[in-house]
Amino acid sequence: MSRYSGQIHLLVAVDCIIFGFDGTDIKLLLVQRGLKPEKGKWSLMGGFLQPRESPEQAASRVLKKLTGLEGVYLEQLGAFGDPARDPVERTISIAYFALIDIHQYEKQLSYEYHAEWFHLKKIPDLIFDHRKMVDGAKRQLRYKAALHPILFELLPPRFTIPQLQTLYEGIYDTSFDNRNFSRKVLSTELLIKQKEKDKASSKKGAFYYKLDKRKYKANFQAFLNFIPNPDKLLL
Amino acid sequence: MSRYSGQIHLLVAVDCIIFGFDGTDIKLLLVQRGLKPEKGKWSLMGGFLQPRESPEQAASRVLKKLTGLEGVYLEQLGAFGDPARDPVERTISIAYFALIDIHQYEKQLSYEYHAEWFHLKKIPDLIFDHRKMVDGAKRQLRYKAALHPILFELLPPRFTIPQLQTLYEGIYDTSFDNRNFSRKVLSTELLIKQKEKDKASSKKGAFYYKLDKRKYKANFQAFLNFIPNPDKLLL
């Protein structure tokens, strides 16, 4: 098979913006870069595209290497290809954002990569254009979550409605009326009430719910409207 | 400056999904591929990324080469990188979609590239994964247009509200109540009424409007809601 002649060939990498939610705060998983230049500075977890893998597969591989997790929600954010974005050598990076249940995250792996969770509002300086990627991911997550029930991916199998609300409030950096919020969420009929309560965060305790996975998948495309006044919130 | 050693280098291309609107139908601008393989088959207009240009610049360049237009609305759709997507040689393609005023399009250029406008519902077989790109672009356009006043980019400087409605109806493959539609559109105050009427499409004639560019830019991020029942329409 012939090749296209006379065209330049470039490095292609993937970078992952990994979101987690610890029940209170939304966090980002960052690593300390092992390669020069900028060795020791914080960065997104990434890796070069290998010969026989798709970008999506590469992102999954990178994600698994860092977190030990498979089958994670992963969505392409887009390609970043400014000629000067990597000072070593021109590299096109395809960014993906991932939503993981932070409790599933296998912490021991983090030592290998010097990984750490950072509060979304306390992101340190990042290498290259990773800051732009993070901002893009936040933005895309807001869009998507305003329309699709995507944030359940960040929660453990059992969660309470106040937890869910805290999550949404974190994403949109605002606060909602808890009474309207719970009614709105329940009206989707996506949640199955459990018998037990979570007593950690209040005296009364809040009932646990589980996601109805069947309905979740079936209705994923359906627009929800968890977010009051979406027009005011999305940038 | 050192390089990252031991990593493969790949071809990187851009492909443009070019939308146009002729007043009745939404169309896509396709070219007949000049390179082997699949020479003569229909394809998106594309090109390889050059050493000193960003993907965005490459897309603009490709777009200008085909249409003669600059300053066109262009948005990245994402990267397509399946290992087998191009049988000649592995190529990562970054897809962009463009919205152009079809009347500005310089037709003579089309001969050079054997370009033709195709009705959105009558797209011929396309090479590689271009069909997937087109589907993705349609989808993203629907999303974006449901939230932002983006479709004005497809219209000439002067247009009527019925034309605008036809455009929206084409994008969402449905029909709206014209009375509600015009009120909704006018309520945004994005349009400036002109004195002349377009008499081509009815006896009474419809007033021309111009876009208030200042308000358009200022309110671009604001969510509109041109689309009734958006949840039913977006796939």
Add this chain to the structure above:
DNA sequence: ACAAAAGTGTTCTCGTTACACCCATGT
């Protein structure tokens, strides 16, 4: 008993929808 969070009920408002009707004009 009290504090503190969870959750239910109720009202008001405003945007959406549906549809009757009038308007302007070419034939």
Add this chain to the structure above:
DNA sequence: ACATGGGTGTAACGAGAACACTTTTGT
């Protein structure tokens, strides 16, 4: 005169927002 789209008026409806109030239970 009448057919054909363009456009205004209006009433009914329903989702969202605001908020008073009750529930539960640890201290």
